[in-house]
Amino acid sequence: MQLDFLTLLATTAISLFMISASLPLIMGRNISASARYVQASLLLQALAWAAIIASTYVPATLADRILSTVSIGCGSAAQWMNYRALAGWLGPRPWPRLLLVLVVATPLGYFSSFGSYAIRVGWANTLLAAVTLLVARATLQPQRPAETGWRRLIFVSMLTMAGLTLARGIVGAFTDQYPSFRTPHPVNLAFALGACVTVVLNTIAMLVAWRDEAEIKLRELAVTDALTSLPNRRGFEKRAQAMLAHARRHDLPLTALMLDLDHFKQVNDTHGHEVGDRALQLFSRLLKETRRDGDLAARLGGEEFCLLLHSDASAGAPLDQRLRQRLRQAAPAELGLEIDFSAGLAVLRPDDTSIQPLLARADRALYEAKTDGRGRLHSATQDAMN
Incomplete structure (x- = not known):
């Protein structure tokens, strides 16, 4: 042929x-x-x-x-x-x-x-x-x-x-x-x-x-939050376990910061959900810009966020202050209102076999910060810090 x-x-x-x-x-x-x-x-x-x-x-x-x-x-x-x-x-x-x-x-x-x-x-x-x-x-x-x-x-x-x-x-x-x-x-x-x-x-x-x-x-x-593009709870837990394994393998410190926007329901009720969404996006952006390379930021749900640091507790307070200052400057300009957040800090202990005990201690510290008047950082091992 x-x-x-x-x-x-x-x-x-x-x-x-x-x-x-x-x-x-x-x-x-x-x-x-x-x-x-x-x-x-x-x-x-x-x-x-x-x-x-x-x-x-x-x-x-x-x-x-x-x-x-x-x-x-x-x-x-x-x-x-x-x-x-x-x-x-x-x-x-x-x-x-x-x-x-x-x-x-x-x-x-x-x-x-x-x-x-x-x-x-x-x-x-x-x-x-x-x-x-x-x-x-x-x-x-x-x-x-x-x-x-x-x-x-x-x-x-x-x-x-x-x-x-x-x-x-x-x-x-x-x-x-x-x-x-x-x-x-x-x-x-x-x-x-x-x-x-x-x-x-x-x-x-x-x-x-x-x-x-x-x-x-x-x-x-x-594993990603659609509104903020941060990892959601599922994505955070998966990556946090990997960070925990790395910290254990190389004998490194690990610090968790639980963050919660103060009076967020009031923001939604007074200014509308669109402004509330913009507030969440602004906070997420500032959180990503303030953290260091290698730190893990996530939105765990609602107005609650978490930041996992490959460092000891001494890095938590300075980061909290930088983030808080940037938020105070950016929120009025971009949202037309002031917003703040409460934070709880905890460090990894030798007997922590998973990431959950660390997060639970940071969450309790966050609750104490909100109980003490909000707008502050509270450590699981120290008194409240303004």
């Missing part, structure tokens, strides 16, 4: 257009930047193949030159979109500047060398192969949790296409066996067939990556 090169390309282009039209329906509107990059990549690939097919039917040299260059540009831009998608899923990827230079240089060099078939074919295919290799490399060594399966599928697909693309460049640039784009040379046919197959494989892999991203976000939502 004789494979027809243009038929294979047309099949690939039609498949890409159909996938490009279907993905927005499957993914919906509220998707991440990575998912949008994937959609853009597929559309650019479809346009690349459509443009190169159209270029074979135009008699004018200028039209052929423009359509061919558009095809090369769309193809290289599609790989940049794939790279950006991988960076969103896996964290910063290596050599972004080099890749961007190659993406831009590929169509520019092709257009400027159009008068020489050997040079333009060698240039475009060599650079496209390099671009594809860099995208394949981007699937390795993720900085964020990611399944191996879909990354391996993209890596193999990209590696295969890089090899076939480079072979096309070598045959076109250094032999006379590939005198035109439509030549049914075995390398050319293998390239077209490989493109048709890898489109399907990469689409499957990208859909799996998008599904994994959605699952990770769902897990994050389960």
